[in-house]
Each structure stands twice: as C-alpha cells, then as structure tokens.
Amino acid sequence: MSYETVGKLIDKWLNDPGFRSALRENPEAVIKKMKINLSEEEWVALKKMDWNMSDEALSQRVNKFFS
Amino acid sequence: MTRGSLSRIEFLKQVSPFQIKDPRLLDQLAKSLQDISCQTGDVILRQGEIGDGCFLVVSGSVEILQQDEKGEKQVTVLEKGSLFGETALLTNSPRNATVRALENTQLLKLNKEDLRRVMGRDPHMVRTLFELLNLRDRPCQKKGMTSQTITVEGFPTTVLKDPVRGAYYRLSPEGLFVWQLLDGLHNLRDLALLYFQKFHQFAPHTVAETIAGLVSSGFVVGNMSHLDETMVPKSFLGQFLKKMSSFLQWKIMIRNVDPFMERVYHKYFHWFTTWPAQLFFIFFNGIGFFIFFSQWGSFRSLLVGDGWNYFLLLLIPLTLLSIFIHEMGHALTVKAFGREVLSVGLGWYWISPIFYVDTSDMWLEQRWPRIAVSLAGPYVHLIFINFISLISFFIQGSELSGVCLIFTAGSYLVILMNLNPILKYDGYYALQDFQASH
Numbered sequence: 001m002s003y004e005t006v007g008k009l010i011d012k013w014l015n016d017p018g019f020r021s022a023l024r025e026n027p028e029a030v031i032k033k034m035k036i037n038l039s040e041e042e043w044v045a046l047k048k049m050d051w052n053m054s055d056e057a058l059s060q061r062v063n064k065f066f067s
Numbered sequence: 068m069t070r071g072s073l074s075r076i077e078f079l080k081q082v083s084p085f086q087i088k089d090p091r092l093l094d095q096l097a098k099s100l101q102d103i104s105c106q107t108g109d110v111i112l113r114q115g116e117i118g119d120g121c122f123l124v125v126s127g128s129v130e131i132l133q134q135d136e137k138g139e140k141q142v143t144v145l146e147k148g149s150l151f152g153e154t155a156l157l158t159n160s161p162r163n164a165t166v167r168a169l170e171n172t173q174l175l176k177l178n179k180e181d182l183r184r185v186m187g188r189d190p191h192m193v194r195t196l197f198e199l200l201n202l203r204d205r206p207c208q209k210k211g212m213t214s215q216t217i218t219v220e221g222f223p224t225t226v227l228k229d230p231v232r233g234a235y236y237r238l239s240p241e242g243l244f245v246w247q248l249l250d251g252l253h254n255l256r257d258l259a260l261l262y263f264q265k266f267h268q269f270a271p272h273t274v275a276e277t278i279a280g281l282v283s284s285g286f287v288v289g290n291m292s293h294l295d296e297t298m299v300p301k302s303f304l305g306q307f308l309k310k311m312s313s314f315l316q317w318k319i320m321i322r323n324v325d326p327f328m329e330r331v332y333h334k335y336f337h338w339f340t341t342w343p344a345q346l347f348f349i350f351f352n353g354i355g356f357f358i359f360f361s362q363w364g365s366f367r368s369l370l371v372g373d374g375w376n377y378f379l380l381l382l383i384p385l386t387l388l389s390i391f392i393h394e395m396g397h398a399l400t401v402k403a404f405g406r407e408v409l410s411v412g413l414g415w416y417w418i419s420p421i422f423y424v425d426t427s428d429m430w431l432e433q434r435w436p437r438i439a440v441s442l443a444g445p446y447v448h449l450i451f452i453n454f455i456s457l458i459s460f461f462i463q464g465s466e467l468s469g470v471c472l473i474f475t476a477g478s479y480l481v482i483l484m485n486l487n488p489i490l491k492y493d494g495y496y497a498l499q500d501f502q503a504s505h
Contacts (some may be wrong), residue, residue: 003260003264004471005096006259006260006263006269007256007260007423009269010255010256010260010269010271011143011256013259013271013272014143014202014255014271015082015143015145015149015205015257017195017198023272024272026357034213036403041267042267046268046269055165055236055237055238055239055242055276055277055280056236056237057234057235057236057280057283057284058226058235058236058237058427058430060233060234060423060425060427061422061426061427061429061430061437061496062424062425062426062427062495063394063397063423063424063425063426063440063441063444063492063496064416064421064422064423064491064492065390065393065421065422065423065444065485065492066106
C-alpha cells in the first residue's frame with residue numbers, strides 16, 4: 001500500500017463515520033471493496049491489528065484503613 | 068412544512084452529526100439553518116476570528132487552510148455532507164483555520180445558540196460532535212510531565228507521571244511513539260501517517276484512542292480540554308449521582324509529606340526491611356498469635372462479664388495508634404522502594420471513616436513491590452497487635468489485660484476486613500496487582 005493510498009484512506013476514515021465503523025467491524029472486506037492492493041506483509045499486519053488499546057490511565061492508589 | 072424545509076431534512080438525515088431521530092427536533096433544526104452561497108475563492112472563515120456558527124457543505128467543496136510559521140498550507144478538502152467551524156463553537160476559542168470555497172459552493176449555517184439548543188436535546192449529536200472534535204485536534208503534551216520506562220517480562224512499558232496532580236498513565240511502545248509526537252503541530256492525519264511509517268499498520272483509530280485517553284486523563288491538552296461547558300448538556304440524574312458520590316466519598320488531603328517520610332525512614336526504619344528483622348517479626352507474630360489464643364478462655368469470660376471497665380476508654384488511643392502504625396507501614400514501604408509518598412489524609416468512604424496514604428507513585432514499580440506496599444499496612448498493624456497481646460500476657464488477670472485482649476481480637480477482625488479483596492482496601496490492591504501481567 002503506497003503512502004498516498006494510506007493518506008487517502010486516512011482522509012476517508014477521518015471524514016466518513018460509516019467507513020470508520022465498517023473498518024472496525026470487517027477491515028478485510030472494506031479494503032477489498034475499495035480495491036486497494038495490499039502486499040502479503042500488509043495483509044498480515046491488517047489481520048493482526050489490535051483494536052483494544054493496552055494504554056490506560058492508572059487509578060489513584062489510596063491505601064485506606066478500614067475502621 | 069415548506070418544500071425547502073423538507074429537502075433540508077432529507078439532507079440532514081444523511082449528515083452524520085445531524086441524524087436526529089426526533090422528527091420535531093429535526094424540523095426545528097432545519098428551520099434554524101441559513102442558506103449561504105459562495106463563489107470560487109470566497110473566504111468563508113478566517114483563522115483567528117471569533118466563531119458564531121458552524122457550516123454544512125450542501126454542494127461543492129471547500130479547502131481548510133492553516134497558517135503556521137512556514138506559511139499557509141492546505142490541511143484537507145471537505146465535500147458534500149461535511150461539517151466545519153464547530154470547534155470554535157464547542158471550545159469557545161478563535162477559528163483555528165481559514166476555509167475557502169474551491170468552487171461554487173452551497174452551505175447551510177447553524178448559529179451557536181441553535182447548536183446549543185439541539186445538543187441539549189440529542190445525546191447522539193453530542194457524541195458525534197465530540198468525536199469530530201477529537202478527530203480534528205492538534206493535541207499537545209502538557210508541560211512538566213515525566214516518564215519512566217520499565218521492562219516487565221521482556222516487554223517495555225512506559226508510565227507517565229504528572230507530578231502536580233499525582234496522576235499516572237501507562238503506555239505501550241506504540242502509545243509512547245504517539246505521545247512523543249504530540250507537540251501541537253501534528254494533527255491526527257499526520258500522526259496516523261507517521262504511525263503507518265513506523266509500524267506498517269493503518270491504525271488511525273489506535274492513534275485517535277491513544278490521544279482521547281491522554282486528553283481525558285489530563286496528560287495532553289486538546290480541544291476537549293477547552294470545552295465550553297455551557298455547550299455540554301448535563302442530566303439531572305448524572306449531576307445527582309455526582310453529588311451523592313462526593314458526599315459519600317470525601318477526603319482531606321495533606322500534601323508535601325514525602326520529605327518527612329524520607330527522613331523518618333532513613334533515620335529510624337531502614338533496618339526494618341532487612342532479612343534478620345523480618346525473621347524476627349515473623350517469629351514475634353507467631354508468639355503473639357499463640358499468646359492470644361492461649362488466653363481465649365479469659366477473653367470469653369470478658370465478653371459475658373458484667374460491669375463497666377473504665378479501662379475500655381483506652382481502646383480509643385490504642386485504635387488511633389494502630390491506624391497511625393498501619394498507614395506508616397504503607398508510607399515507609401513506599402520509601403523503602405525509593406518512591407514518593409504523594410499525600411496522606413482522612414475522610415469518609417460510604418459507611419465508615421477512613422485514613423489513607425496515597426501510594427500511586429508505586430505505579431512506577433513492578434507488581435511485587437506494589438503488592439508489598441499494599442500488604443505492609445496490615446503486616447505492621449499485626450506486629451503492633453501482637454505486641455499488645457504480649458503485654459496482656461504479662462499483666463494477666465488485671466482489668467487492663469482484658470482491654471488488651473478486646474483490642475487484639477477487634478484488631479484481628481479489622482485486619483481481615485482490610486485484606487478483603489471485595490472491598491477497595493489493601494487486599495483489593497494486592498489481588499489486583501497479583502492478577503496483573505505488569
């Protein structure tokens with residue numbers, strides 16, 4: 001996938017809520033429908049895409065005394 | 068309903084933020100829109116101006132231009148169905164871009180007051196507009212944040228720290244990459260492209276979620292940080308629950324206690340964490356348990372005895388002292404790991420008074436030191452209780468001995484409650500860390 005193609009995809013992703021949800025639900029189908037050619041390596045990257053972020057706010061640790 | 072109003076409604080139904088289900092609200096919205104026609108090259112908005120409305124592209128196209136130190140550059144082109152100009156209204160800030168018609172363009176303008184009215188009645192619209200606000204952001208790291216990368220089971224994890232608020236945020240290597248680019252110059256498009264270059268993954272959603280998390284946690288300044296509160300609808304139930312929660316959970320915080328804890332630890336307690344000391348206290352606790360249970364008979368007779376024992380008043384200072392020792396156990400163990408005690412305090416937690424130590428700085432450590440800090444409170448508490456149990460043994464038969472036994476029995480129960488993982492006390496944190504993979 002060329003840099004230009006990625007730029008266009010990002011623009012579409014930013015401006016089209018329908019595309020955002022479709023890509024989340026079935027990225028392979030969306031890419032095929034858009035007739036974008038992906039290399040073997042890019043297909044693997046797409047399939048193993050992690051949609052669940054491991055980054056998180058850490059809650060305050062307050063060691064309280066139960067009395 | 069006029070023909071023009073009907074066609075506007077049909078158009079609005081296709082535009083994401085305005086897909087309103089209530090037909091009357093949609094009709095009101097359609098009537099409040101104002102038609103605007105632009106010729107090629109007309110400037111619709113100018114960067115730095117105060118905004119009074121937002122615009123929908125009905126036909127044609129517009130370009131978004133942003134001025135920086137290098138000059139004016141085109142950020143994007145918006146076509147039919149796109150919304151622009153909403154950021155200035157929602158954040159009460161000047162226009163962040165200039166918008167120019169690329170061809171003869173037809174627009175619909177919605178005034179700020181009308182937007183506020185519709186937002187107050189349609190939660191879907193609020194969500195969609197806030198999402199748009201995030202997507203069009205140029206977020207910037209908040210100043211003064213520090214970071215530390217720790218390797219856990221072979222995987223690097225970075226923890227951000229806000230020293231002023233005592234807040235922490237955990238980042239994966241991918242999240243750290245995004246964090247390092249948040250300089251207020253890159254927008255989401257730039258960041259998603261750089262992310263693709265680095266990780267060979269098309270992941271604007273990942274970048275957007277990382278930024279949204281950092282903004283909502285106060286580590287990054289973005290559009291959502293400058294939200295105009297008058298534009299955000301507030302539900303009565305939400306406000307009621309917030310007030311109830313602050314009433315049932317409140318705290319009085321004492322900050323800047325770390326230098327004191329540092330001195331106390333290094334002057335008096337650094338020996339406590341040595342192996343000989345720990346072996347001694349394990350042995351000591353064993354003796355304490357044995358003595359208490361060997362006096363079980365006299366304790367039972369105390370419970371069924373009659374008359375008021377004035378020595379029972381001693382339970383008050385003994386309990387206060389045990390609370391102090393318990394909390395010092397947490398605080399001094401934090402110091403033993405070289406971390407900062409952010410605050411100490413007291414307050415109310417649902418149905419009981421609480422005394423606490425803020426040990427959040429332990430997020431910069433791995434899980435076993437965190438577990439040690441959580442368990443240190445009950446552990447030193449136990450040592451104190453068993454010391455009282457030992458005293459009761461030496462003064463057996465006296466009224467004071469009975470008070471010591473009552474205190475010991477009650478304190479064992481308190482420790483069990485503190486270790487109960489269902490309640491958010493020490494046991495909860497210890498179990499949470501034990502289950503964590505980092």
